[in-house]
Each structure stands twice: as C-alpha cells, then as structure tokens.
Amino acid sequence: MVGPRAEGQAGAGSGPDCDAVIVGAGFAGMYMLHKLRELGLTARVLEAGSDVGGTWYWNRYPGARCDVESMEYSYQFSEDLQQEWDWSERYAPQPEILAYAQHVAERFDLRRDITFGTRVTAATFDTERGQWRVETDGGERITATWCVMATGCLSSPNKPDFPGQDTFTGATYHTGDWPHEGVDFSGQRVGVIGTGSSAIQAIPIIAEQAAHLTVFQRTPNYAVPAHNAPLDPEVERFFKAHYPELRAKAKQSRNGLLYLHDTNPVSALEVPPHQREAIYQERWDKGGLSFAGTFVDLLTNQEANDTAAEFVRGKIRAIVDDPQVADLLSPRSVLACKRMCVDTGYYATFNRPNVTLVDVSEGPVEALTPEGLRAAGREFALDAIVFATGFDAMTGALNRIEIRGSGGQLLRDKWAEGPRTYLGLMVAGFPNLFTITGPGSPSVLTNMLPSIEQHVEWIADCIAHVRGRGAARIEPTPEAEEGWVAHVNAVADRTLFPTCNSWYLGANIPGKPRVFMPYIGFAAYVEKCEEIVREGYRGFVLGG
Numbered sequence: 001m002v003g004p005r006a007e008g009q010a011g012a013g014s015g016p017d018c019d020a021v022i023v024g025a026g027f028a029g030m031y032m033l034h035k036l037r038e039l040g041l042t043a044r045v046l047e048a049g050s051d052v053g054g055t056w057y058w059n060r061y062p063g064a065r066c067d068v069e070s071m072e073y074s075y076q077f078s079e080d081l082q083q084e085w086d087w088s089e090r091y092a093p094q095p096e097i098l099a100y101a102q103h104v105a106e107r108f109d110l111r112r113d114i115t116f117g118t119r120v121t122a123a124t125f126d127t128e129r130g131q132w133r134v135e136t137d138g139g140e141r142i143t144a145t146w147c148v149m150a151t152g153c154l155s156s157p158n159k160p161d162f163p164g165q166d167t168f169t170g171a172t173y174h175t176g177d178w179p180h181e182g183v184d185f186s187g188q189r190v191g192v193i194g195t196g197s198s199a200i201q202a203i204p205i206i207a208e209q210a211a212h213l214t215v216f217q218r219t220p221n222y223a224v225p226a227h228n229a230p231l232d233p234e235v236e237r238f239f240k241a242h243y244p245e246l247r248a249k250a251k252q253s254r255n256g257l258l259y260l261h262d263t264n265p266v267s268a269l270e271v272p273p274h275q276r277e278a279i280y281q282e283r284w285d286k287g288g289l290s291f292a293g294t295f296v297d298l299l300t301n302q303e304a305n306d307t308a309a310e311f312v313r314g315k316i317r318a319i320v321d322d323p324q325v326a327d328l329l330s331p332r333s334v335l336a337c338k339r340m341c342v343d344t345g346y347y348a349t350f351n352r353p354n355v356t357l358v359d360v361s362e363g364p365v366e367a368l369t370p371e372g373l374r375a376a377g378r379e380f381a382l383d384a385i386v387f388a389t390g391f392d393a394m395t396g397a398l399n400r401i402e403i404r405g406s407g408g409q410l411l412r413d414k415w416a417e418g419p420r421t422y423l424g425l426m427v428a429g430f431p432n433l434f435t436i437t438g439p440g441s442p443s444v445l446t447n448m449l450p451s452i453e454q455h456v457e458w459i460a461d462c463i464a465h466v467r468g469r470g471a472a473r474i475e476p477t478p479e480a481e482e483g484w485v486a487h488v489n490a491v492a493d494r495t496l497f498p499t500c501n502s503w504y505l506g507a508n509i510p511g512k513p514r515v516f517m518p519y520i521g522f523a524a525y526v527e528k529c530e531e532i533v534r535e536g537y538r539g540f541v542l543g544g
C-alpha cells in the first residue's frame with residue numbers, strides 16, 4: 001500500500017503521500033483504517049505503542065478490566081466477528097480485550113498499514129495544497145488529504161508534579177502506563193495515590209501481594225460490586241442469537257448500553273422508602289453500572305440522587321469494620337457525577353490489617369522523599385508508589401500534539417478556554433481534521449465501542465460525500481461550532497453532572513478550564529448527526 005516517503009519527497013504540485021493519516025491504533029484507529037480501505041482510500045496509521053489496543057495496550061495494572069459487560073463491549077460492524085469471538089467472563093479482563101484487539105488486527109489484516117513505536121508530534125494544515133503534514137518523533141513527515149485523530153479520551157496520563165520526584169529511591173508506576181512484564185509487590189510497602197476507577201480495581205489485588213499498602217485518598221468514590229463471574233453460556237447464546245436487535249436497542253439509550261432500558265421510569269421520590277431500598281438492593285445484587293439507572297431522575301434531581309447515595313454509604317458502613325475508615329470512604333458528592341466504579345472487594349480490602357487509608361483532602365501529598373512520601377504533614381516509608389491519578393481526559397492527547405489549522409492557528413490556543421468543536425467531530429479553522437469521540441460528543445459517557453463505530457462511519461460517509469461532490473475540503477462554520485458548544489453546555493446544565501470536580505469538567509488537572517466536555521445523550525446525539533447529514537451537512541462548508 002503506501003510506503004513511507006522521505007522528507008521533502010513530495011514536491012510542489014505533487015499529491016499527498018496518502019489519502020489519510022490516522023493517529024492511534026486503538027479501537028477507533030483500527031476501525032477507521034478498515035473503513036477507509038473499504039472506500040478505496042490509502043491510509044497510514046501512526047501508533048506510539050508497539051501494538052494495537054490503545055487503552056487496553058497501556059492500562060495493564062493489576063485488576064484492569066472493562067466496566068461494560070463483555071457481550072456489549074465489542075465491535076458490531078462485522079457479524080462474523082461478533083459471532084466468532086468468545087468472551088470468558090462477564091467483565092473482560094484487560095489481557096482478553098487486548099487479545100480481541102489483536103485478533104481484529106489480524107482478521108482484517110490491519111497491521112500492514114500501521115507504523116508502531118511512532119508518536120505524532122505535530123500536524124499542520126497546508127492551506128495552499130489542502131494537505132495535512134504530519135510529523136513524528138522519528139523525524140518522518142507524511143502528507144495526507146485527511147487527518148483523523150483516533151487518540152482516545154483517556155490516553156494522556158496525569159502524573160502530578162510532586163516536588164522531590166527524582167529523590168525517591170523506590171519504584172514508581174502509573175496505572176495508565178504499566179510495565180508489560182507486570183510488577184510483583186510481594187514483601188513491599190506500597191503507596192497508591194488516587195481512588196478512582198483504576199485504583200479501585202488495583203487496590204484489592206495489590207493489597208493481597210504487598211507487605212503493607214497505604215492508600216492516599218483525596219476524594220472518595222462510589223463503587224458498586226461487579227459480581228464478576230465466568231460468562232454464562234446462556235447469556236452468550238442469547239446475545240449471539242439476537243445481536244442485531246440488541247445492538248439497535250442499545251443505540252436508543254442515553255449511553256449506548258442495554259441496561260438503561262431497565263431504568264425505572266419513575267422518580268426515586270415517588271416510591272415509598274422501603275420499596276425504594278428493595279429496588280436499590282436488587283440493583284446492588286445485580287451489580288455493575290446499571291445502579292446509576294435505578295430511577296429515571298438520579299442525575300437530574302439532587303433529592304432523588306441523595307437516596308441512592310445514602311444507600312451506597314449504608315453499604316460502605318456495613319462492609320467496613322472501622323466506622324472512621326467507613327466514613328472516610330463514604331462519598332458526599334452526587335452519585336454518578338463522576339463515573340461510578342465497578343469493584344471486586346474494594347471496600348472490604350480496608351478491613352485487612354495490612355491496609356491503611358490516609359485522607360489527603362485537607363493536607364495533600366506534599367512531596368516525594370528518598371524514603372517515600374510526605375502527606376498531610378506525615379512521613380510514609382514506601383518501597384513503591386503507584387500513581388492511580390488518572391488522565392488529562394478528552395483534550396490531553398490532542399493538546400500535546402502541535403495541531404495547526406488554517407493560518408497556523410494552534411488547536412491548543414483555540415481551546416485555551418475549553419474545547420470547541422462541532423459535534424465533537426470537527427473544528428472550525430481545521431479543515432479535513434476529524435476527532436473520533438472528541439470533546440462535545442457522548443464518548444466517555446457511553447459504551448465506547450458503539451460511539452467509536454458511529455463516529456468512524458459518520459467520518460467515512462462525510463469523506464465519501466465530499467469526494468462525491470468533487471470537493472476536497474470540509475470544515476464546520478464558526479457559527480455551527482458556537483451553537484454546538486452552547487447546546488452541549490445547555491444539556492449538561494439540565495443535569496447534576498456539573499456539580500462535582502470530575503474529569504468530565506477537567507477539574508482533575510490544575511489550571512484546566514472548567515468546561516463540561518462530553519455530550520449527554522447518545523440516542524439524541526446520533527439523531528442530530530443524521531439530521532445534519534440529511535440537511536446536506538448543515539453547518540459545514542465544502543471547498544477545494
């Protein structure tokens with residue numbers, strides 16, 4: 001297909017090296033490549049890792065698994081693929097999802113167009129030629145008509161810059177960049193900073209290995225039990241027999257998941273307290289994210305939300321022996337305002353004699369020291385520190401690339417006050433640049449796989465449309481973008497989502513503008529995207 005061309009080889013007037021450059025070989029980049037090939041386009045994928053898988057390539061920490069059930073966390077574009085792949089557990093562990101990604105790469109012969117071990121550093125739109133020039137850390141330059149950012153929403157690790165980082169004599173790890181060979185914590189004094197989803201999965205397993213585990217918690221999180229188990233063969237048979245209907249049904253929900261169809265269509269406040277408890281208990285026993293959909297108004301009515309939050313706090317009090325520790329572990333914020341965590345034995349881990357919880361909400365982690373770290377005015381001696389401190393979500397991976405649009409404008413500058421996109425797919429002033437699951441699209445509030453597929457298919461149709469019209473360029477108008485940003489915010493403001501310091505708002509990164517980034521409502525969003533196409537790509541201009 002398209003071989004790498006030496007820098008400068010494409011002279012003035014010559015065509016680009018390939019039709020499209022795709023940045024990232026996770027689930028988004030892989031399917032984009034497949035789809036562009038179907039259109040007869042030449043494409044090159046550039047990937048920093050040594051293999052496909054994206055999130056599932058990097059996040060190899062102990063206990064890493066998907067919080068969406070296996071039968072729904074997969075591609076649906078190929079019926080053969082969804083029939084032939086077998087998941088082993090209700091929630092797939094990271095190695096199995098990675099194996100699935102590798103299987104897809106082989107099955108569709110994707111690797112021949114992917115360059116691994118290559119990080120994209122810059123992408124510049126050459127207005128005269130109507131081409132993107134993409135630069136890599138290896139010094140390569142590739143030109144293309146289309147540039148697709150498949151860089152992921154949670155792929156730029158947030159590693160707080162604590163003073164004394166270099167003085168610590170033990171080992172440090174970040175959950176989002178875990179050593180491939182694994183880590184054996186046996187006999188060690190381990191510190192985990194953070195209590196988000198990654199920490200909540202890793203802590204029970206690290207606690208079993210370590211001599212002592214100290215957990216540094218800034219904000220407690222709500223976790224519901226996974227009740228993970230080997231996949232029930234009946235469930236698998238049912239899904240495989242009814243995939244098309246089930247997938248279609250999932251698309252009609254707020255988050256692209258089937259469970260939301262089970263939401264009780266009543267307010268939590270309309271149900272008498274004892275009955276409400278029983279309904280929460282049913283969800284708790286079922287396990288997983290569906291807990292947040294127990295009643296229809298949990299994310300729009302504070303009082304309703306309080307009932308669910310208090311139910312979980314009651315569970316924490318019942319599980320954790322020490323009332324003080326239970327109290328510290330009990331979140332006070334709106335339930336599901338931050339993504340809920342799905343756990344296996346998280347709260348019970350704090351009953352172990354070798355586990356200590358340290359509150360760093362008032363007295364923060366101050367510094368790393370040669371022997372460990374200093375937090376809340378106390379010294380902690382540690383052999384290893386795990387940063388489970390999350391990601392610069394949604395914009396981080398895009399902003400660390402020098403992306404320059406028409407007139408040399410830097411995307412990072414344009415987004416200084418928060419990301420601005422049209423549909424989370426394109427940016428005014430950046431022609432022919434697509435952002436798969438970009439800010440302003442439902443992305444992280446959904447099952448990522450259907451969101452990715454919907455974007456990839458929209459992008460492929462859009463490129464085909466532009467070519468079919470004899471044009472070479474498309475971008476949104478500033479007015480359309482403005483309108484979309486306002487709409488995303490207006491929808492968020494009708495909910496409780498903006499009330500807590502979540503990474504949806506960028507609140508986890510010091511100095512990041514506080515803007516709600518994902519669009520709430522998958523079904524409504526898909527309908528909007530389709531309507532815009534039906535109306536002749538309303539809000540976009542074609543040229544070239």
Ligand code: NA7
Nearest residue numbers: 160193194195196197198199218219339388389390391508
């Ligand atoms: P999260 O959910 O962003 O969690 C990061 C955790 O790290 C969270 O508890 C943070 O506390 C904590 N944190 C971050 N910086 C610090 C500092 N400086 N000091 C102390 N604690 C800190 O990331 P995850 O990787 O767990 O999960 C990300 C997503 O992956 C998850 O939502 C799933 O969708 C999968 P904070 O809450 O900010 O006070």
